[in-house]
Amino acid sequence: MSEISVNHTGSGHLSDDDLVLLYYKEPGVPGAVREHVLECPQCAASAERLARTLNACDEWVPPEPEADFGRSIWAQIAPQMADRRRPRFSGWFKVAVAFAATAALLIVAFVAGRATRGPAPSITAGLSRQARERILAISLADHLDRVEMLLTEVSNADDTDVSQFQDNRLRAQDLVDEGRLMRQTLARSGESATLSLLDEVERFMLEVANAPEQMTPEDVRELRGRIGSGSLLFKVRIIESNLRTEGQRS
Amino acid sequence: MDLGDDIAISRARRGDRDAFRVLVERHARAVFRLAYRMTNSETDAEDIVQETFLRAWKQIAKFDGRASFPTWLHRICANCSLDLIRARKRKQELHQPFEDEASDPFSQIPAGSPSPERLAQSSQISAILIPALDSLSEMERTAFVMRHYEGMGIEEISEALGVQPGAAKHSVFRAVQKLRRALEPAMSASR
Numbered sequence: 001m002s003e004i005s006v007n008h009t010g011s012g013h014l015s016d017d018d019l020v021l022l023y024y025k026e027p028g029v030p031g032a033v034r035e036h037v038l039e040c041p042q043c044a045a046s047a048e049r050l051a052r053t054l055n056a057c058d059e060w061v062p063p064e065p066e067a068d069f070g071r072s073i074w075a076q077i078a079p080q081m082a083d084r085r086r087p088r089f090s091g092w093f094k095v096a097v098a099f100a101a102t103a104a105l106l107i108v109a110f111v112a113g114r115a116t117r118g119p120a121p122s123i124t125a126g127l128s129r130q131a132r133e134r135i136l137a138i139s140l141a142d143h144l145d146r147v148e149m150l151l152t153e154v155s156n157a158d159d160t161d162v163s164q165f166q167d168n169r170l171r172a173q174d175l176v177d178e179g180r181l182m183r184q185t186l187a188r189s190g191e192s193a194t195l196s197l198l199d200e201v202e203r204f205m206l207e208v209a210n211a212p213e214q215m216t217p218e219d220v221r222e223l224r225g226r227i228g229s230g231s232l233l234f235k236v237r238i239i240e241s242n243l244r245t246e247g248q249r250s
Numbered sequence: 251m252d253l254g255d256d257i258a259i260s261r262a263r264r265g266d267r268d269a270f271r272v273l274v275e276r277h278a279r280a281v282f283r284l285a286y287r288m289t290n291s292e293t294d295a296e297d298i299v300q301e302t303f304l305r306a307w308k309q310i311a312k313f314d315g316r317a318s319f320p321t322w323l324h325r326i327c328a329n330c331s332l333d334l335i336r337a338r339k340r341k342q343e344l345h346q347p348f349e350d351e352a353s354d355p356f357s358q359i360p361a362g363s364p365s366p367e368r369l370a371q372s373s374q375i376s377a378i379l380i381p382a383l384d385s386l387s388e389m390e391r392t393a394f395v396m397r398h399y400e401g402m403g404i405e406e407i408s409e410a411l412g413v414q415p416g417a418a419k420h421s422v423f424r425a426v427q428k429l430r431r432a433l434e435p436a437m438s439a440s441r
Contacts, residue, residue: 017423024397024422026404053430056437057398060376062286062295069282070275077274077300081267081307145336 014043019050136185137247140194143182144240147175147201151233154208157220165215172208179205197239204232255319262310270310274303277320280400281327287395288331290380298334302327317409324400325410328392335388374436382432386425393418394425 014022014036021029022037037043066072150171157165179202186195204226211219227233253261253272261269281302285295305326306313313322383391392411396402402410408418 016427020423020426021419024403049434050426050430053433053437054398054426056375056433057379057429060287060379062283063292065279065282070278073278073296073299073303074271074274077303077307078267078271080304081270 013040014046016046016050019043019047022047023050023054134247137243140182140186141240141243141247143175143178144197144201144236144243146171147179147205148233148236148240150175150205150208151227151236154220155224155227155233157224165211165220166213169209169211172205176202176205176209194239194243197235200232201236259310259313259315259319262307263313270307273306273319277323278303280320281323284324284327284395284400285331287383287399288328288392289334290383294334298327298330301330305330317406321402321406321410324396324402325412328396328410332388332392375433378432378436379429382429385432386428387421389413389417389421390425390428393421394429397422 014033018029018033019037022033037047150168154168157168179198183195183198183202186198207226208223211223253269255273255276258269258272258276262273278299281299282295285298285302286292289295289298302323306323309326313319317325383394386394389411393407396407396410397404404415404419404422407422408415411418
């Protein structure tokens, strides 16, 4: 158990943070702090103000589920659990991939239209340059977010239960396809740093997608090592964060 | 079947579906409460409960008992909730340019304004609290919900979120600070 430090303000009174720890009865708050609140009218008033506000948060009560809620959840998940060893993507992961792929196709179509000096596709015709840049930045950030999720899962993969790797293989293949669309778009706009990262991601994802059906713990450890040695996860996070900021700014 | 958590977990780890069913039926409501407080939507919360238990079933072999089973489930539930919230935000961000360009007549209404129905249904505090919670960062909201509503200690929150206790503690501090800024003016005005 780590020690909970309590900080006094320079004025000899307790800080708001001290009072929060006290309110929640966190272990590690020295007895002297409790005594101070009892003795000091100013800190007692601050503690009362804080307690009134935090107590007010309790007025927000979630709806109470039906009595058979647990049974109804079981009824809904049980058929999906039967497929445990077969690939199963969560609903919103599939939606997110489909959505990103559509967005990527639109961007590719738009850039292709511009490059050939032909008429721009009608769906993007009304968009300003800023709006297009924003879509591109956000689509790329979304793609990298999904890459990051998979890299994190591979990094944390249990090498004693390699049977669960099939799910990762299929997701990696989806990300390869999606990444190629993104690279195609970026190649036209000449964004070299992100392009080089996408190349690196694709090489890794291809390895995951083409990993043997019967993965050994050694195979999983080797993949994990590759993520660490190239600082791939770190680079993905940095570029994703930059793109996200860029998408919000433009 | 009346199994204790420890026995049910041990059997579920070996692939016993009936034992896992006991865990689902026992913990579903607590998971729902956390999911609801993360998303403020009953439908989303139900989806998250399902996803949480599906992920738990898939990963239960990795559950090593270092954290308690409810803390472990809360961690999965918080991650599922964050995945859903992020997916929603991305979808909104991606749609925004189209709406801007289409001169949406509703675009001048500030985001997060409670609808008349919501105001009518909620108490005054909830009407201020919910947007205030929405304005917290993911980490702040999760840490605050776990600390305030779930009664989890800083250590448990740090285990559930996979961060250092200091980071969990400061997320709670920041969340409380922001919520006080939002709630206290309304509370003093109503007194």
